[in-house]
Amino acid sequence: MKKILIGEKGRKFLVKGSEFHSNHGRVEIVEGAETATSHLGHRFSVLSPDIIDIYEKMPRSGSYMLKKDIAMILGMLGVGCGAVVVDAGTGSAALAIFLGNIVGPAGHVYSYDLRPESIAIARGNIESAGLTDVVSACEGNVLDGFSKETGSVDFLTLDLSEAWEALEDGKRILKRGGRIAVYNPYIEHARLVNNCLVELGFMEIKTLESSNREIEFRAQGTRPKTSRVGHSGYLTFARKV
Amino acid sequence: MKKILIGEKGRKFLVKGSEFHSNHGRVEIVEGAETATSHLGHRFSVLSPDIIDIYEKMPRSGSYMLKKDIAMILGMLGVGCGAVVVDAGTGSAALAIFLGNIVGPAGHVYSYDLRPESIAIARGNIESAGLTDVVSACEGNVLDGFSKETGSVDFLTLDLSEAWEALEDGKRILKRGGRIAVYNPYIEHARLVNNCLVELGFMEIKTLESSNREIEFRAQGTRPKTSRVGHSGYLTFARKV
Amino acid sequence: MKKILIGEKGRKFLVKGSEFHSNHGRVEIVEGAETATSHLGHRFSVLSPDIIDIYEKMPRSGSYMLKKDIAMILGMLGVGCGAVVVDAGTGSAALAIFLGNIVGPAGHVYSYDLRPESIAIARGNIESAGLTDVVSACEGNVLDGFSKETGSVDFLTLDLSEAWEALEDGKRILKRGGRIAVYNPYIEHARLVNNCLVELGFMEIKTLESSNREIEFRAQGTRPKTSRVGHSGYLTFARKV
């Protein structure tokens, strides 16, 4: 069982096993204890990791989806307990584990990626999140996945370099009323996706860019942080009617 | 059973019963049919409403939380299937029904509001969303709710004018590792909340502002929409350790 | 001589002559007086209009450039006293009068527009701004303007629907080290302009979008205004070397 250790200044460690070494010293974690102290006297809170901890601490393969974009996908799709979701590409499974955390054992997330190294990392992260029964990371093309499942998927989430090629088959496997989200770093790709969705008869098509701005409360005064993410990607949403 | 009717240009209606009148004419909805046509010849897709439809079409009491803020709360807290959430004020239950949609029957959302007229509207909306067994809208102070439930709440979501007064009791009822989200329209209030959270020993405290920017794909070219929400509120997140 | 009248709540009127009627009543303006009072008892401050007053109150032809974009052009080009500027299309002369206000009688602004109705409005606005000796509004194609002036223009400002077609001639009339600004509502057009600038050997090429966010100080607290401009245009800057 993994544990999360949080130091007094907020530094956070995901720890496997009962012992942990860092530049704060050696820490032994007693099963059931709420705190632990290193041999150098640093005190840590000990918690069971939640989905946010897993997301923040998990190994990554290549770029990964930012929490702001994951959040917007969850909210704009309205993903709920029990839903069936098809997802591609898996990447590090960042989006897939958030989806799995929501759909729970009554639903399922089928996530596809062509790259075996992504699938390997994804499976480890899914296991860390305790979601092996809920999220399947499959090595393969999402189109294969589409041929397997027929007609009853609630949501489709695509973060693929040529997502527009998956939209026709994607539409077929979606339930009527089902929703789709597509992530594109470049505006020209978002436009292509948008055009395809229009041609395929999707409704409620909307492309947006989400951004978060963190606020800093200092003794001198309050202001937004001086650094900030400039851009990650465009999110396109649509619905099969 | 309510139905969603979507016209050819995307106008959407939430319809109760088998007949519906609009300036597109009179429409009869045949049980099980996927489309319906008005006596003036307008064609509608007929769907079962999902949580997004309910949110978009539900009656409101006063101001309501925008989907961008709801999404960010869902994502930053990592709310999942089976979670227990305490929420206040209920308002129109916009946030509560998104929470209920996620936690499902294995979890529960207890939502409090002092205003009987909000509770009345909220209960109607919860029923429309099919979540009466999952979301309880309670007339009363969230602090009363806190005294009822002891020690085992996963998430706490506060959209109250003086949220800082609820933080100490709120902390008590949260599980260790549980997370809190507070919504404040004004920066001074967010600062107060932030200060209280620091004093109460919360960790992973972060205040942010979320914004969405919609993109317009026109024949002439692509650009962000010329109008845009300027501000709704600040979101503060923290965790009990 | 025009006057600016500012009411007690900030409403502003540009007045020609010594008498003025509004729903605040009839006002007589005494030459040299700093205030005026309407027959209904409303008091006004009386000022000579400055360039900001002229910009805010001038007649418009079609869309006009927002002050945020004008400001960014002035600042990114580094326009100064004595500079020679070629500008097109004139539109209402919003940008041209800001340029003229800066370059002064030691410099000159040559502004071109194909539409006679724009030129008529522009000339009125230039006169209101007291800049008839500094800003010439010329009916015609900016390319004609380019053929007239040879080799010694400091700055070139283009707000044209097909600005890329003017870049080659534009480069020729610019001084070495001279700078250009192009305004485009759509991103595809900004990309075209950018590509042309690269091909023509311009340096220091940069495209940006400027946005202002107004803050509201209310008794209850401080926050950004709830409404906001979503988008006006992209600004591309470059330099001839």
Next chain:
Amino acid sequence: MKKILIGEKGRKFLVKGSEFHSNHGRVEIVEGAETATSHLGHRFSVLSPDIIDIYEKMPRSGSYMLKKDIAMILGMLGVGCGAVVVDAGTGSAALAIFLGNIVGPAGHVYSYDLRPESIAIARGNIESAGLTDVVSACEGNVLDGFSKETGSVDFLTLDLSEAWEALEDGKRILKRGGRIAVYNPYIEHARLVNNCLVELGFMEIKTLESSNREIEFRAQGTRPKTSRVGHSGYLTFARKV
């Protein structure tokens, strides 16, 4: 006479004298030549520096005002040729030289700073910009400056830690109709400034935050840059009536 050298990939150097050494090799600059080649074969364009070059390459003392904020001040005030401006604190004279470049020899910029080391750097930068006759960098409190000049200043620009203390005297030296700009990093300070301006009877009071977003045109597609300035300061504008 200083020169600007721009390399083939856009790197820019401000060079004093006829010889220049960098990791591109040794370059001799022949008076009047438009290009120069290093002994390693790197080719440079040779230009006379303009105000943008000076701003980008000048020595700084501490933090300095970003071009987006300078631009917004120039545009929102409507500074023009011949204007008289009082400015404090000088800092590196970033704002002062942009102001001086605009007001020209028919106007003047009086800039105050308490720190002798800022004034020393500022004077060097003003000289580099060729503005010694137009911009005076004065060691001292802006309030002293106020007592010297009486009643005829067009614009007042304040970037001071306690700017609100200078507003009453500042108002006195402004012409009727004159405008003021105040820069504050923290929102609480902007609120204080705002309150003082209201109490002192200023009109057309507005606080805003300016931001620029740079666009990247890559072969794969177009998108905003992935990094971006998060915040610099709030700008408050007002007018004496």
